[in-house]
Amino acid sequence: xxxxxxxxxxxxxxxxxxxxxxxxxxxxxxxxxxxxxxxxxxxxxxxxxxxxxxxxxxxxxxxxxxxxxxxxxxxxxxxxxxxxxxxxxxxxxxxxxxxxxxxxxxxxxxxxxxxxxxxxxxxxxxxxxxxxxxxxxxxxxxxxxxxxxxxxxxxxxxxxxxxxxxxxxxxxxxxxxxxxxxxxxxxxxxxxxxxxxxxxxxxxxxxxxxxxxxxxxxxxxxxxxxxxxxxxxxxxxxxxxxxxxxxxxxxxxxxxxxxxxxxxxxxxxxxxx
Numbered sequence: 001x002x003x004x005x006x007x008x009x010x011x012x013x014x015x016x017x018x019x020x021x022x023x024x025x026x027x028x029x030x031x032x033x034x035x036x037x038x039x040x041x042x043x044x045x046x047x048x049x050x051x052x053x054x055x056x057x058x059x060x061x062x063x064x065x066x067x068x069x070x071x072x073x074x075x076x077x078x079x080x081x082x083x084x085x086x087x088x089x090x091x092x093x094x095x096x097x098x099x100x101x102x103x104x105x106x107x108x109x110x111x112x113x114x115x116x117x118x119x120x121x122x123x124x125x126x127x128x129x130x131x132x133x134x135x136x137x138x139x140x141x142x143x144x145x146x147x148x149x150x151x152x153x154x155x156x157x158x159x160x161x162x163x164x165x166x167x168x169x170x171x172x173x174x175x176x177x178x179x180x181x182x183x184x185x186x187x188x189x190x191x192x193x194x195x196x197x198x199x200x201x202x203x204x205x206x207x208x209x210x211x212x213x214x215x216x217x218x219x220x221x222x223x224x225x226x227x228x229x230x231x232x233x234x235x236x237x238x239x240x241x242x243x244x245x246x247x248x249x250x251x252x253x254x255x256x257x258x259x260x261x262x263x264x265x266x267x268x269x270x271x272x273x
Contacts, residue, residue, distance in 0.1 A: 006112060007070025007081035008064050015061030017087025019216025020196075020209040022054025027200035035194060045197065062189075066169060068086055074170045075224030076112065076241070082217035082248035083109045088205050098206070101254030108247030111240045124174035125227045130167060131221060134184060137164035138191075152211055154195045159215025161192035166216065167223045218249055 026048040027033070033041040047049050068077045086105045089098060105196035137160050145157035172181040172248035192212075224230040232238035 002072045002076070005068045006080055008068035009077040010083065010109065012061045012064035012068060013081045013084030014087055015057050015064060016081070017084035017209075017213065019054040019057030019061060020084075020212075021088055021090070021205055022050050022057065023197070024200045024205040024209060026051035026054065027197055028204075030201070031270065033197055033201060035198070041197075064164075066173065069170055069173050073224055073230045074166075074228055074244070075221045075230050078166070078217040078220040078224070079241075079245050079248050080109060080112055082213065082251070085206075085210055085213045085248075085251060088209055088213065092204075092206065097254050101251040103251070104247045105251030106246040108249075108251060111244035111247065112242045113133060114237070124178065125167075127171070127173045127178065129227050130171045130181065133167055133227060134164045134188065137161065137167075137219070138188075140218070141191070142194070149198075149202075151199045151208040154199035154202065155208040155211035156215055158192045158196035158199060158208075159212035160219065161188045161195065162212065162216040163219035163223075164194065165189040166220045167227065168217065170223075170228060172219070214249070214253060221245060221249075 027045070030044050030048065033044065035041070045055075065077065066083065068080075072165070083105045086102045089102050092098075094102070141157040141160040141164075144153050144160065147153065148156075157231065165185040168181040168185035168188060171178050172185060196208065196212055232241055
């Protein structure tokens with residue numbers, strides 16, 4: 001079961017990463033998007049066939065992600081999903097640090113495969129604790145987007161919001177009263193979508209989507225341990241999984257940091273008209 005969940009998570013990462021790359025390629029060439037004109041901005045996006053293809057790929061990736069959560073622990077699924085940063089690097093001119101990041105992410109995925117033979121039970125999460133986590137995430141995202149409305153700031157806000165949505169998704173798949181988290185996860189993903197599209201117009205894909213993927217996966221890994229009682233397997237498999245977590249996140253940081261610091265990409269555009 002865990003191996004199947006891991007396979008679905010990797011497929012999800014490829015679909016979402018590829019979808020982000022297509023969306024960025026389209027959005028970075030569009031006129032400035034504005035949250036004050038949501039309908040006009042949405043029409044601009046939908047009219048782009050490349051953006052639509054990327055968006056549908058992302059939806060497919062999310063469906064695979066939900067399926068993976070029913071078969072494997074949240075922390076394992078998110079670590080596999082972090083390898084999607086490597087997909088964002090395809091076709092880009094990479095610096096040495098970025099190449100190292102890709103190798104680290106792929107090595108992490110290999111170690112995840114070696115650790116998939118055993119896993120500890122995962123809980124459904126305490127409703128109050130999950131609620132506090134999501135509320136704190138909303139505040140952090142608002143702070144990141146408000147203080148630094150750049151590709152890095154908005155990309156980070158998107159990642160924090162997507163992570164909150166993923167934590168709510170894990171709680172919701174427990175069924176019963178926890179299905180009340182469904183509107184919460186939809187709201188988090190909707191806000192994240194807005195932040196990410198704005199980020200795409202302010203920098204290259206590794207500075208926007210790269211940071212989004214980093215936070216989307218780093219925070220739920222911590223949530224898996226803190227909220228859902230997930231622990232590492234015993235023996236060598238536990239060591240492999242711990243090393244995998246470190247590698248995929250280090251790879252994401254290496255790929256994202258240089259882009260964010262270099263400031264390469266389009267000039268920032270205003271959030272308003």
